[in-house]
Amino acid sequence: xxxxxxxxxxxxxxxxxxxxxxxxxxxxxxxxxxxxxxxxxxxxxxxxxxxxxxxxxxxxxxxxxxxxxxxxxxxxxxxxxxxxxxxxxxxxxxxxxxxxxxxxxxxxxxxxxxxxxxxxxxxxxxxxxxxxxxxxxxxxxxxxxxxxxxxxxxxxxxxxxxxxxxxxxxxxxxxxxxxxxxxxxxxxxxxxxxxxxxxxxxxxxxxxxxxxxxxxxxxxxxxxxxxxxxxxxxxxxxxxxxxxxxxxxxxxxxxxxxxxxxxxxxxxxxxxxxxxxxxxxxxxxxxxxxxxxxxxxxxxxxxxxxxxxxxxxxxxxxxxxxxxxxxxxxxxxxxxxxxxxxxxxxxxxxxxxxxxxxxxxxxxxxxxxxxxxxxxxxxxxxxxxxxxxxxxxxxxxxxxxxxxxxxxxxxxxxxxxxxxxxxxxxxxxxxxxxxxxxxxxxxxxxxxxxxxxxxxxxxx
Amino acid sequence: xxxxxxxxxxxxxxxxxxxxxxxxxxxxxxxxxxxxxxxxxxxxxxxxxxxxxxxxxxxxxxxxxxxxxxxxxxxxxxxxxxxxxxxxxxxxxxxxxxxxxxxxxxxxxxxxxxxxxxxxxxxxxxxxxxxxx
Numbered sequence: 059x060x061x062x063x064x065x066x067x068x069x070x071x072x073x074x075x076x077x078x079x080x081x082x083x084x085x086x087x088x089x090x091x092x093x094x095x096x097x098x099x100x101x102x103x104x105x106x107x108x109x110x111x112x113x114x115x116x117x118x119x120x121x122x123x124x125x126x127x128x129x130x131x132x133x134x135x136x137x138x139x140x141x142x143x144x145x146x147x148x149x150x151x152x153x154x155x156x157x158x159x160x161x162x163x164x165x166x167x168x169x170x171x172x173x174x175x176x177x178x179x180x181x182x183x184x185x186x187x188x189x190x191x192x193x194x195x196x197x198x199x200x201x202x203x204x205x206x207x208x209x210x211x212x213x214x215x216x217x218x219x220x221x222x223x224x225x226x227x228x229x230x231x232x233x234x235x236x237x238x239x240x241x242x243x244x245x246x247x248x249x250x251x252x253x254x255x256x257x258x259x260x261x262x263x264x265x266x267x268x269x270x271x272x273x274x275x276x277x278x279x280x281x282x283x284x285x286x287x288x289x290x291x292x293x294x295x296x297x298x299x300x301x302x303x304x305x306x307x308x309x310x311x312x313x314x315x316x317x318x319x320x321x322x323x324x325x326x327x328x329x330x331x332x333x334x335x336x337x338x339x340x341x342x343x344x345x346x347x348x349x350x351x352x353x354x355x356x357x358x359x360x361x362x363x364x365x366x367x368x369x370x371x372x373x374x375x376x377x378x379x380x381x382x383x384x385x386x387x388x389x390x391x392x393x394x395x396x397x398x399x400x401x402x403x404x405x406x407x408x409x410x411x412x413x414x415x416x417x418x419x420x421x422x423x424x425x426x427x428x429x430x431x432x433x434x435x436x437x438x439x440x441x442x443x444x445x446x447x448x449x450x451x452x453x454x455x456x457x458x459x460x461x462x463x464x465x466x467x468x469x470x471x472x473x474x475x476x477x478x479x480x481x482x483x484x485x486x487x488x489x490x491x492x493x494x495x496x497x498x499x500x501x502x503x504x505x506x507x508x509x510x511x512x513x514x515x516x517x518x
Numbered sequence: 519x520x521x522x523x524x525x526x527x528x529x530x531x532x533x534x535x536x537x538x539x540x541x542x543x544x545x546x547x548x549x550x551x552x553x554x555x556x557x558x559x560x561x562x563x564x565x566x567x568x569x570x571x572x573x574x575x576x577x578x579x580x581x582x583x584x585x586x587x588x589x590x591x592x593x594x595x596x597x598x599x600x601x602x603x604x605x606x607x608x609x610x611x612x613x614x615x616x617x618x619x620x621x622x623x624x625x626x627x628x629x630x631x632x633x634x635x636x637x638x639x640x641x642x643x644x645x646x647x648x649x650x651x
């Protein structure tokens with residue numbers, strides 16, 4: 059018979075035998091599990107920029123950059139997304155902060171049409187001098203900001219103070235949108251971003267989305283999207299590629315790239331613009347410069363299909379409608395439309411029929427989906443190599459969100475149901491990966507395989 | 519589309535894009551609220567900060583004593599003048615030529631962004647408003 063001391067000693071030994079491997083496992087990680095290398099300085103800068111973008115209020119009214127550019131909604135906002143936000147979301151600060159009740163936002167136009175108030179022509183007459191604009195996404199900026207005339211930011215290209223660069227953009231955004239009162243006094247109503255913060259914000263924004271333009275034509279498999287691409291690239295029919303080279307944001311009229319260019323395409327002359335159908339005041343937006351010249355800069359098209367409504371004033375809800383705009387009177391009588399007409403041997407600007415409009419839109423839906431698939435695969439693959447569970451969850455959730463976009467974009471055009479089925483599988487696997495503690499890798503790898511199968515349906 | 523028509527189009531579109539416009543920069547009107555010396559990417563690089571030496575109301579010109587010498591500035595109809603009251607914790611205001619007084623501290627952004635030029639039309643001028651004695 060063992061003594062009490064022997065029993066205690068035996069229990070301790072057994073406990074040590076059981077616990078030691080667990081402790082070692084916790085400290086060293088499971089066998090075969092690679093430790094992620096320390097992030098490089100650029101990755102650290104981007105991570106810092108991400109944190110500032112989504113969390114920093116700059117001592118203002120509570121808004122962050124992410125308030126209007128949420129990652130889960132393609133870095134833009136639209137009425138459907140806005141409708142999901144709680145009443146106390148800082149986007150609605152004009153509804154609950156008495157100092158911002160007048161002449162800061164128009165809550166009715168914000169909620170119904172996703173429009174934001176901006177004082178692009180100065181702050182001396184806030185009641186009458188303003189424009190109402192949608193929120194552009196901030197994807198693919200590396201491909202879209204540069205132009206020979208200097209950097210182009212925002213809808214009209216002149217969105218930034220200082221040197222007009224993307225780096226400086228945040229300063230103007232804080233002054234316009236983050237202020238506690240309409241006095242806009244730095245140090246009281248907000249603080250201005252530091253140089254380090256501007257560097258980090260710029261690095262983060264440049265890291266978002268595509269880092270280079272497509273090279274068209276793609277070897278598309280779908281009959282209608284393939285025809286849409288051909289019309290898009292045909293300089294005597296669709297003429298789209300003149301101003302949206304490779305479906306990006308740069309123009310090339312035959313004499314070399316003009317970078318991100320400005321055009322007056324007559325959007326402001328559209329009849330029955332939604333916001334102007336209301337009783338609200340919506341002044342004419344004169345675009346670039348003060349006073350404006352009526353021009354707006356070219357947005358990239360790859361990201362278009364899942365980031366509507368379209369144009370600077372959210373005038374058109376669907377991608378088909380946005381393509382159809384170029385077949386209409388407003389465009390064809392605009393300075394840009396008249397120039398196209400002058401250059402055309404038949405004397406027409408852009409003249410398309412219904413089937414052709416839908417075909418171009420189908421092409422835009424497919425290239426948007428291909429970009430979403432690219433992003434999803436990148437997010438899923440990255441999630442396999444990160445050590446932080448929170449970061450892995452963030453990446454997987456973003457992949458789920460991108461995949462949901464892919465499904466919505468294809469279904470919206472009645473395109474590629476077989477690809478949609480694969481994408482549904484991919485989303486299910488990514489959702490399982492988010493939830494799973496032990497089979498995370500297996501589900502993630504399955505999601506990647508399904509994404510690749512979906513892509514193979516769309517393009518050779 | 520024949521070559522001639524295309525060339526006409528290209529020239530027309532290029533004129534539409536580029537005709538007569540100075541380089542695009544610093545148009546955003548939030549510049550009004552940025553204190554002297556803090557304009558991102560411009561202050562210390564493409565602006566001159568100094569005291570107003572002289573003002574000529576008839577010619578609509580003024581001279582600024584900058585760190586590298588005097589800059590003669592022409593105020594045009596495009597020039598924005600702002601009163602920087604941030605030191606007083608008051609909102610900055612739109613100003614006029616009459617606010618340009620010798621001895622005032624100003625920051626001048628020449629239109630052309632050329633550093634070292636001795637005379638230039640101004641894109642904007644910020645005038646520091648001092649506290650009353």
